[in-house]
Amino acid sequence: MRRIGFAAFALAGLLAALALARHWTMAGPPLPQAVYVWQRQWDAETTAAVAPSRDLFHQYRVLGLQWGSDGRWVKSRADLATLAASKRAVAVVMRIEGTAPLAIAADAAGQLRALLAEWRIAGIRVSGIEFDHDCATSQLTVYAQWLRTVRASLPEAMPIGITALPTWRTATELDGVLQAVDYSVLQVHAVRRPEEGLFDAELARQWIDEWAVRTGSRPFDVALPAYGVRVEVDDTGKPIRVDGEQDLPRTAQGRELVADPVAVARLLETLQRRPVQALREIVWFRLPRRTDQRAWSLRTLRAVIERKPLAIRLDVALHPVANGAGDVVVTNNGNRDGVMPGVVVINGRCAGGDGVNGYQFTPERFHLRMTPPPVLRAGHRRTIGWIRCDAPATLHIEP
Template structure:
């Protein structure tokens, strides 16, 4: 998977509502081992004024010294500050001060919002940095009933990219989504809580899973390949797959999107027999597309003493044996498996273990 990427952008620190900069504690040993250039990202809270230039510059110095001492091939610093358009002049002043104090050999870049396009002060902001990353996902708070466009709208993203390409004075990248969110809404349909890569309890009137369809992102990528803006330097993916991050795309799906491969699930079932005579029913996705399981899984078996489904599935008796039905639309990531139930039978015809469409 590492061959798909030319480098890493890694969160190094982020500011709190009090204006403090908190260390994100990334694994420097892994970054050093990869040998690829790394850009350290400082995320500054956009709902309040950023820390002073002195505070940010001091933290950049600390990051540069510590990361380089750990063997990380640090190439640049990126400021991620989602400020209001009205604050762009002040942001440009901050960047100007940081640029004069940047450690030798490091570039300075920013994350840019499409809502800034057209603002006169954006020219000053972009003139203070070496490069930028245009974020085209999660721009507005998703409202109930807004569909998937609350997280990503490919057509709108294309319009933003085209508009940004006309004004960007230096190389830029586009940040594309490879993840989903669970959003909690109040009774007026306003988002009040979000669950991302880390599990969290959401107290809300209702919740909804928002997903970015990899096929729409792949289509946008192919369009950019056919008509690439002259200063488009590449793509930044947010966020990379993690075993504990069940809302991020699988490694298999992300690789397929980058490669332009066909995206389709490939569900299959296997029976795993235990020493006590019971058998686990395991559903796997052997395709390239993260997707919910389809209609049912049927197991042909004889003389069954007991059988049951596990969380996310229900079980019914069938003419051949037993049938398992999904009860949620939870995604089964490509390359992953679920234990969906168990059976204790005199025999299970493995050749007839299959998934019904």
């Protein structure tokens, strides 16, 4: 009996070891991370956002040129000295709005050659060129010809890539597009109607798996969202404007669409547990800036990339100013961006106060209220009002 028990125990241990080995075999190494810097006019905040993110990203993909729907070229004013000082690889991104007429192919190549020369003189290690064009599936053959024409006039050794839409995966014309470039970047966010949301982790994984099957051994990246948008609609519910970076005037019909960090982290986890062979890296849209209320905070993005537990921790405190008055300040001490409190209750012998930054003060109950409350990014704070009290007051958040 002892020998049988020992054998059973040994067999159980062997099976456990095999299961663990199988898990290790299935789990891939951490995927490299890159990020889009999507600013046409760099300001001090954009420049300041580069250095704190260097340890997270091996490459910056920088918007360098844009062909607008108005038929004009727009060259971004990137901070070349900052990009060079980052010591990171930099890919030039050309955004093509509207259609991609073959007539601009030669001009596009000329614009890119001039930009490449300028960036290299500045000391930037240019690692590739990427074309960002939301081509209609029916026009993929034309797009493939455009790409071949442009590529023929670019440095032969320069890697060329494209952003790709999930809808292309069933098109036979996709082969011609992929043969014209070195890699593709599958965008799995903001590709559906606004009412369907900005990102769906399960659907994104399905698209990634199907893209891998469709494209075979060709290398590809996946673009993931680290931002939100506001969609303004008319009286019929039809979208009339999408605000992704600015804080434009809002209407009652507007909707906030945000990529949930928990959902994005869940997709990353599945990609680690069930790796996709041809998947090279993750590219985030976009690099967070300090006051960019549409992008995740760098703290949240870092937590997702480093696979840390995500938590919102809102604290409210009274910061004395003068003459018995104090500012009511809400701080998010967690690592996940979260919605600010709708109501802050003030308890104490207080004589008066007022709300700021959209909060309204109710003197009868000494409440500060805002509906709907905005998002407070992780590591950030916001003053929502002030009060004057005869004795120390206590503050608490109502759900």
